[in-house]
Amino acid sequence: MKKGYLLTPGPTPLPPQVCEAMARPIIHHRTPQFQNILKEASDGLKFVFQTSNNVFTFASSGTGAMEAAVANLLSAGDRALTIQGGKFGERWTELCQAYGVNTEILDVEWGKAVEPKEIQKKLKANPKIKAVFATLCETSTGVTNDIKAIGEIVKESEAVLVVDAISGLGAIPLATDAWYCDVVVSGSQKGLMLPPGLGFISVSPKAFKLIETSRSPRYYFDLRKAKKALDKTDTPFTPAITLIIALNEALKMMRQDGLENIFLRHKKMADATRQAVKALGLELFAPDAASDVVTAVKVPANIDGEKLVKIMRDTYGVTIAGGQDELKGKVFRIAHMGFIEEFDIIVCISCLEKVLAQMGYKFKMGSGVAAAEEVFLR
Numbered sequence: 001m002k003k004g005y006l007l008t009p010g011p012t013p014l015p016p017q018v019c020e021a022m023a024r025p026i027i028h029h030r031t032p033q034f035q036n037i038l039k040e041a042s043d044g045l046k047f048v049f050q051t052s053n054n055v056f057t058f059a060s061s062g063t064g065a066m067e068a069a070v071a072n073l074l075s076a077g078d079r080a081l082t083i084q085g086g087k088f089g090e091r092w093t094e095l096c097q098a099y100g101v102n103t104e105i106l107d108v109e110w111g112k113a114v115e116p117k118e119i120q121k122k123l124k125a126n127p128k129i130k131a132v133f134a135t136l137c138e139t140s141t142g143v144t145n146d147i148k149a150i151g152e153i154v155k156e157s158e159a160v161l162v163v164d165a166i167s168g169l170g171a172i173p174l175a176t177d178a179w180y181c182d183v184v185v186s187g188s189q190k191g192l193m194l195p196p197g198l199g200f201i202s203v204s205p206k207a208f209k210l211i212e213t214s215r216s217p218r219y220y221f222d223l224r225k226a227k228k229a230l231d232k233t234d235t236p237f238t239p240a241i242t243l244i245i246a247l248n249e250a251l252k253m254m255r256q257d258g259l260e261n262i263f264l265r266h267k268k269m270a271d272a273t274r275q276a277v278k279a280l281g282l283e284l285f286a287p288d289a290a291s292d293v294v295t296a297v298k299v300p301a302n303i304d305g306e307k308l309v310k311i312m313r314d315t316y317g318v319t320i321a322g323g324q325d326e327l328k329g330k331v332f333r334i335a336h337m338g339f340i341e342e343f344d345i346i347v348c349i350s351c352l353e354k355v356l357a358q359m360g361y362k363f364k365m366g367s368g369v370a371a372a373e374e375v376f377l378r
């Protein structure tokens with residue numbers, strides 16, 4: 001028998017209220033009963049997105065909502081700017097290329113946040129850019145980008161700002177309207193404390209103008225259809241009924257806690273994690289732009305990073321994430337997103353210490369846990 005602890009950047013642990021909601025008998029979606037839930041969930045999403053724009057829900061993972069953004073906003077031959085500072089920034093580029101969009105790439109060193117001024121330069125040099133694709137939290141490197149500053153810049157241009165907030169939404173601040181984010185996409189299995197399976201997308205009036213002129217092929221992900229349906233509190237196709245009922249429960253919990261308290265909790269979990277790994281003599285991968293969503297830590301010399309993650313998971317039931325692509329084996333990532341509290345962090349750091357010790361890494365046993373506890377005692 002093994003008790004499991006999940007500290008990965010998606011999926012994240014499920015609160016009991018969410019599990020309970022998913023165990024209820026299924027109901028039909030074209031009923032007043034479901035319509036009430038859909039209405040409540042849509043309002044709850046607006047609250048979490050901090051927007052008065054419509055937020056549409058698809059039965060897909062977050063990437064489906066990313067694809068919906070590209071397919072609805074742009075046509076083949078259009079020009080777009082993608083900001084690439086990790087695996088998820090690259091996904092924007094790949095999606096644009098799949099739809100024949102001429103993609104200008106702003107390459108950012110992995111582990112660094114994008115310099116908003118660089119976006120301004122690109123927009124000035126290329127006034128034809130119709131959309132700028134950014135990432136709130138680059139989950140592959142543990143970096144948070146300054147979306148507020150980017151929004152201030154993009155709003156001065158003809159382009160729309162599209163933000164991948166799949167990890168970060170409901171965990172760290174993102175003020176969709178106040179920060180001039182035209183399109184924000186997210187997914188269910190991260191800060192929203194649900195299983196994977198829902199993709200979300202908010203759309204501003206400026207973005208809707210583009211949507212009406214796009215010539216890209218789309219059917220399931222057609223936001224014009226989604227809007228027509230949502231205006232009648234409906235969905236064009238069968239919605240993921242059970243997940244939306246669970247979403248409604250998660251959103252109720254979030255409303256009860258309040259966004260400010262949620263952000264503070266994430267900050268505290270992140271701070272404790274960072275202090276703990278530093279106390280163990282480890283280095284952060286992104287010290288200058290470390291996100292409060294997920295902490296990427298450099299694997300120390302002479303330690304096999306993939307093995308470390310594997311032993312924590314297979315021997316002790318504590319699941320964290322390794323590095324992706326060029327960071328494979330070079331970093332491990334501890335997510336402190338969603339339904340995570342201080343004793344989850346303590347368990348994780350304690351397990352990390354145990355496995356590091358077994359692998360021959362030299363440090364003072366207990367120093368990581370003590371550093372985390374210091375943060376929690378403050």
Ligand SMILES: *Cc1c(COP(=O)(O)O)cnc(C)c1O
Pocket residue numbers: 009010061062063064088135137138139164165166167187196
């Ligand atoms: C998890 C994640 C994605 C991918 O979402 P899926 O739900 O796996 O499609 C995209 N972007 C970021 C920043 C993520 O963290």
